[in-house]
Amino acid sequence: MNALNKYHYDGTNYIYGTAGFRMKAELLLCVMYRVGLVAALRSVYYQGKCVGVMITASHNSEEDNGVKIVDPLGDMLEQEWENALTKIANTPDELLKQTIIDFVIEKKIGINQFTPSIAIGHDSRKSSILLSSAVKDGISIFKANIYDYGLLTTPQLITRDICGADYVKLHQQPPRGMLLKEGDRCASIDGDADRILYFYINKNQKFCLLDGDKIAVLLSGFLKDIVKDLHMENISVGLIQTAYANGNSTAYAKNILEIPVICTSTGVKYLHQKAKEYDIGVYFESNGHGTVLFSERLKKTIKTFELSSLSTFQQEKLNVLRNIIELTNETVGDALSDCLLVESILFLRGFSLEDWNNLYDDLPNRQCKVSNRNCITTTDAERVCRTPHGLQEAINAVVKNYTSGRSFVRPSGTENVVRVYAEAATEKEADELAKEVCELVKKFTEKI
Known part of the structure; x- marks a missing residue:
């Protein structure tokens, strides 16, 4: 593992989750190398079937970047491998080789029986080519077959600002510059084409969104x-x-x-x-x-x-x-x-x-962000806030004041923010409920 000479671990805390690894690009060289190691092992685990590595932070701003491993059938990593990858990413240089050996033994990975195959691609961020090279250095340790597809489909514009499914969903309006008229049948997908939303303008000139629900x-x-x-x-x-x-x-x-x-x-x-x-x-x-x-x-x-x-x-x-x-x-x-x-x-x-x-009417809802996700932990499929203590009780008390009110908070998996969701019987009530819950989050997290 001589390539480690180029990729020293500096003590940064890495966590592999639903969105893979995501953070500032300058912090990712070391972890990209280790992702390459694990991707190769994952391929061998599947008897040489092709595993994908995509370098992208999806909708994050350009200075961020990230990486995901994709299983042979397109699935994400299972939780046990996510945990192992997080451990390997945070292992000091001098312990990395033994940690890899221990993992191979634990998983009974026949590294001499199958040749790993890895398909790798990256998005249009300036940092992606360098990060891709680090991944390939890690993969090459196991003499794998590498299929480098280079630049693949990812947003070249931040979809939260100019267009895409994110913009349509969050802003409840058509992409900027698009003129809608009654009778138009429209769909919007995101930059990597894994999400779709429908929308149209009704006879009253109201924007109508048909989302994943x-x-x-x-x-x-x-x-x-x-x-x-x-x-x-x-x-x-x-x-x-x-x-x-x-x-x-x-x-x-x-x-x-x-x-x-x-x-x-x-x-x-x-x-x-x-x-x-x-x-x-x-x-x-x-x-x-x-x-x-x-x-x-x-x-x-x-x-x-x-x-x-x-x-x-x-x-x-x-x-x-x-x-x-x-x-x-x-x-x-x-x-x-x-x-x-x-x-x-x-x-x-x-x-x-x-x-x-017209199958059913959506309840008006709002999504907001508040800083500092590290203070928030949740349970019950993220619908109940465990910490800070007292926050969930405060949210429950506020929700009772709104017809059909519902709200929850959760730490973001991709940004250092707390995500707040609120819905109620009217647009005005949804706005007010979201605002109240945001204030509660600020109040309780400022104490910590």
Whole structure:
């Protein structure tokens, strides 16, 4: 591991989470080398299957950067490997070799049995090429096959300012410079095309957003109807959401569609894992990031159907289900595949965007940021604040003053901020509730 001469660990605290490693680019050379080591080991663990490494901080500003490891099927790292990567990233230089050896032994990784294969890409930040070189130095320790794809699809403009799914979602308005008229059917994806949102202008010239919650309800309701039509009573359908899901979407899924709804922590890796517990697991974050998972049991079941035992109507439904499965990209996010799914279901339902939007009315909601995430810890899928002590009780007391009020706070996984979410029956109340909770966060964190 002679390349370590170039990449000394300086005591920086690195944490690998849902967003991978993210921080100022000048702090990342050492950790990039170690990510290369772990990516190679991950490939060997999968008997030489190709593992991806993407160098990007997604929507962060240019001076930031980051990196993620992607499993052969497009999944994120499992929690156990995240923890191991965090440990390796924070290991002093003189202990790194032994730490790697211990990890190889613990995981029974046959480093002499398989040649690792790594696909690597980077975004357009000035720092990305240098960081990519550090990753490749780490990978090369294991004499891996490296497929360097160079510059890949990432935002060249910060999507929070000029365009993209983030802007549309947070600002509840079309991308800057886009002229909308009644009847336009619009969709917006983010820079790396793993999220999608729909929007339109109604006859009253109101901007109407159809976000990940709307997509999840559309897909899960449609798929449940097909299961019902085919009398597959043993096939389970579930909807997975986060605390950011609009309260009315959850109520609609539970009470109208009668579909079980599970809430997980923020981050598609948590939703993806929970969705695997169902034969048809639909998951979407409200920001438009998600997909549908279909179990092997379901796929085997539909192969065994005797067409002669089905009515013409049921044969059509079976064919639709097969086509939906083929159309779906079951990795953690593919905006183009999701777009085709939505368009197919809208066509089969005979829905306009307005028909779809009218399935339920969103509760007005707001998202805000407050400095200093280190003071905040949460539980119950991030819906309950554990520390600072007394903050959750204060939030509960404020929420009671608002019709259909709900609010939670959580430390950001990508920035040094506390994220505040608030929803209520009216726009005015949502604004006021968000403001009150932000003030509470400031009050309680200033004491620490």
